Amino acid sequence: MGYQMSTVEFNNVISKLLLDYRILAPVCLEGKGTFSGTDLVTYGDIERIQDVVFDRKTVYSAKEAVFPPSETMFYFTEEEFKQPSVDQKGxxxxxxxxxxxxxxxxxAIYLESGPYPDPYYLQLREKLKFxxxxxxxGFKNCFCASMGTNETSDFSLLVRSEGDQIFCLINDTGFEDLISESLASNSIRKVDLQPGFVQRNKTRLQIPDKLDNSLFSHPLWQEYASRCTGCGRCNFSCPTCSCFTMQDLFYRDNPSCGERRRVWASCMIEGYTEMAGGQEVRKTQGERMRFKVMHKFSDFKKRFGFHMCVGCGRCDDVCPEYISLPRCVQKLQEIKNGGVR
Ligand code: SF4
Ligand code: SF4
Structure with a gap:
């Protein structure tokens, strides 16, 4: 069922939701953009619908809701360890x-990769609704339609903002009471509402069927060895990059106590594959780019049956060297067709 109401009325709905939920949405952080005088659109907590940025793509994704950039896994002393408590709110x-x-x-990565689900991810994921x-x-650099990720039915509410009016579709019976309580006393109207999805993007991609090992030594990757600076921005803005590293932090005032954290890591940064003894598996940026592309467009699918990349275009948006991931995949397709040598 769909409803139309004013922003004031919808903010009353948000106030009720905030009793049981933390609400994360795209927000604008003024002056926090990459360049001086620019803003950063990213995810943050909201308390009113006017704070939500509907018309711009976020630089960072919503993955931090279940996979925080830095997450304490446990606190330790010499004798014992303790897991941090988790906020009970959804x-x-x-x-x-x-x-x-x-x-x-x-x-797929955190819950289905091995014999056990990742408990830290799971405890947050179970609380998550969309x-x-x-x-x-379609925003600049998006290619969601090519990846088949332009539509979804996995949402509890749909919220559309038009001027000072909010349109809300309830797709989860658990939220019906919230609106129906408000219906009698306010001017909330029932309306027909269907979600609309983008069907075409300017960037269109044909993904090669099989990216086999014959591409591993192709000179294509050398282009990235010189262009890519290994900054890792593409990984940190990506909604599906999920690598992390571990850090033990010892407190200065009592070095026998501390905490273990996992923090985001990037496969594009030097040292990511360094092992004990100093051996590094992927030494050049070309090799790192090859790994990233093959993982997103080949290896992940072999294991889970669908591509890892969702075509949000954020990696292209943030790359300081204007390296384009879909352009790279397109080149692979051309190589397979015999067009690039
Ligand atoms: S386009 Fe694909 S690889 Fe690039 S940030 Fe989005 S999901 Fe990640
Ligand atoms: S954002 Fe661009 S330059 Fe930075 S690591 Fe990724 S591909 Fe390389």
Missing amino acids: ILVFARPCDINAFKRLD VLMECDH
């Missing part, structure tokens, strides 16, 4: 279809 995330589909990729934000057009 988590509501405003997300676009590609980003909701990205959680399916994270679920508020669908529609895209009225």
Whole structure:
């Protein structure tokens, strides 16, 4: 069932939701952009619908809701260790279809990769529900339609903002009471509402069927050895990159106590594959780019049956060297067709 109401009325709904949920949505952090005088659109906590940025793509994704950039796994002393307590509230995330589909990729990695689900991911994932934000057009660099991630039915609410009016579709009976309580006393109207999904993007991609090992030594990768600076921005902005490293932190005032954290890691950064003894598996940026592309467009699918990349285009948006992931995949397709040598 769909409803139309004013922003004031919807903020009353948000106030009720905040009793049981933390609400994360795209917000604008003024002056925090990469360059001086620019803003950063990213995920943050909201308390009113006016704080949500509906018309711009976020630089970072919503993955931090279940996979924080830095997460304490346990606190330790010489004698014992203790896991941090978790906020009992649920988590509501405003997300676009590609980003909701990205959680399916994270679920595969953290819950289905081995014999046991990752308990830290699971405890947050079980609390997560989505508020669908529609895209009225494909943003720059998006190629979700090519990846089949432009649509989703996995959402509890749909929220559309038009001027001072909010349109809300309830797709989860658990949220019906919230609106129906408000219906009698306010001017909330029932309306027909269907989610709209982007069907075409400017960037279109044909993904090669089989990316086999014959491509490993192709000179294509050398181009990235010189262009890529290994900054890791593409990984940190990606909704499906999920690598982490471990850090033990010893407190200065009592060095026998501390905490173990896992923090985001990047396969594009020097040292990522370094092992004991100093051996490094992938030494050049070309090899690192090859690994990233093969993982996103070949190896992951072999294991889980669908591609890891959801076509959000964030890696292209943030790369300081204007390296384009879909262009790289396109070149691979041309190589397979015999067009690039
Ligand atoms: S690889 Fe790039 S386009 Fe694909 S999901 Fe990650 S950031 Fe988005
Ligand atoms: S953002 Fe660009 S330059 Fe930085 S690691 Fe990724 S591909 Fe390389």
